Amino acid sequence: MNNPNNSIFATLVVLLLWRVKEIAEACSCSPVHPQQAFCNADVVIRAKVVGRKEIASGNDVYGNPIKRIQYDIKQIKMFKGPGQAVEAIFTAPTSAMCGVTLEADSKEYLITGKMESDGVHVTLCDFVEPWSDLTHTQTLSLNQRYQSGCDCRIVRCQSLPCSIGGPEECLWTDWVLEATHRGKQAQFFTCIPRSDASCNWYRGSHAPSKEFMDIEDP
Known part of the structure; x- marks a missing residue:
């Protein structure tokens, strides 16, 4: 006969492990001064979002699919970067994974990010602000x-x-x-x-x- 206490204990262990996993995956970064964000970035642009879609980006070490958000953008000005216009940026799908949420409308943004092999990536640790909020x-x-x-x-x-x-x-x-x-x-x-x-x-x-x-x- 199963001991109900064992079942309760097993459930608590599962919940605890899930909570630890959530904490481990939560986004954590120190605020940076806008100047430091500019200096740390590979790309700094003024742009507005014209499209959004979720894309597959391979699998993690456990074989689970990795999803990313691709924002199609219209670049207005490049302050720092590779020279050619940036047409899309990539970010994680949730804020817990440091993903950035942008509005696909007429709002313009200042976007700082890192250049990777497949394009420009941005996170909550980068400086991404509505252009109208800047002084x-x-x-x-x-x-x-x-x-x-x-x-x-x-x-x-x-x-x-x-x-x-x-x-x-x-x-x-x-x-x-x-x-x-x-x-x-x-x-x-x-x-x-x-x-x-x-x-x-x-x-x-x-x-x-x-x-x-x-x-x-x-």
Whole structure:
């Protein structure tokens, strides 16, 4: 005769293993400053979605089919990339797998992603934002200013006290000061090299003076 306690225990084990699997598969990534996202990306474009479909992309190690979402896009401008226009981007089918959901309408997006053998791939860890949500400073920075600071490193402050580890770093304090990763530094500042080769935050819509030594306004 089967022991009902054994059945209950077996059910709990199955549920626990399923929960562990869900946690292991959940998307997890640290927020990045828009400049850092630009510098980390292989491709940075302004585009709008014109189509969406689910496609097969081989099998995993257990033989299960891998699905991906293909977004067909109309590229409006390329800020960084291989040169030829990007016609589609690929992402995972769910947010738990870091998949990005985009609206297939007239809304335009800033999209950063990685170039892989089969095309451009984007995840929730990339910087993908509606174009209308960007500040004027952010849109101007895509043309040159973000690129000028790619030799610098932006360090996110998660809790006080925090500090930088070297002169090539800028401390990103939006989270501790404003409780958001879309604060003033993300919206209006760029971390760029100064005349002494150290890096510092710069605010403004124009290129900084060649010898700037501190935070400046235009």
